[in-house]
Amino acid sequence: MSEPQLRAADADRASVAEVLGTALHEGRLQVEEYDERLTAAYAARTHGELAALTADLPAARPTPPAPQDAPDDDPVDLRNAWRGWTTVAAIVWTVYLATTIGTGQLLYPWPVWVVGPWGVALLARTVTTRRRTV
Numbered sequence: 001m002s003e004p005q006l007r008a009a010d011a012d013r014a015s016v017a018e019v020l021g022t023a024l025h026e027g028r029l030q031v032e033e034y035d036e037r038l039t040a041a042y043a044a045r046t047h048g049e050l051a052a053l054t055a056d057l058p059a060a061r062p063t064p065p066a067p068q069d070a071p072d073d074d075p076v077d078l079r080n081a082w083r084g085w086t087t088v089a090a091i092v093w094t095v096y097l098a099t100t101i102g103t104g105q106l107l108y109p110w111p112v113w114v115v116g117p118w119g120v121a122l123l124a125r126t127v128t129t130r131r132r133t134v
Contacts, residue, residue, distance in 0.1 A: 004048025016041045089115040
């Protein structure tokens, strides 16, 4: 926070409330003390008043940045995706063939709807994937 005499904004109060909630969750504050400090935070008028409410608490740890979507797909991920697709395709076609043979009738080829769209999407992903040049 900046200068203690400056007026606090609602966002400043919400930020302190978040720090207090984290402290409660970590066991640094008892529920009664949390309630008192939270009430004081929302009644605070200056940055100094807000700073006093968190002075005895450790500074908030910075959260790690969210991982960025890599423009390149990992070839291992694609191999695993194709392996999963092949396994599911083998299972559903085996069930279809066993059912067809067991009934003695040619049945509607429903496995196409299970593995077809998935296979098309996977093929498109594979074709459009740029390989990493490491």
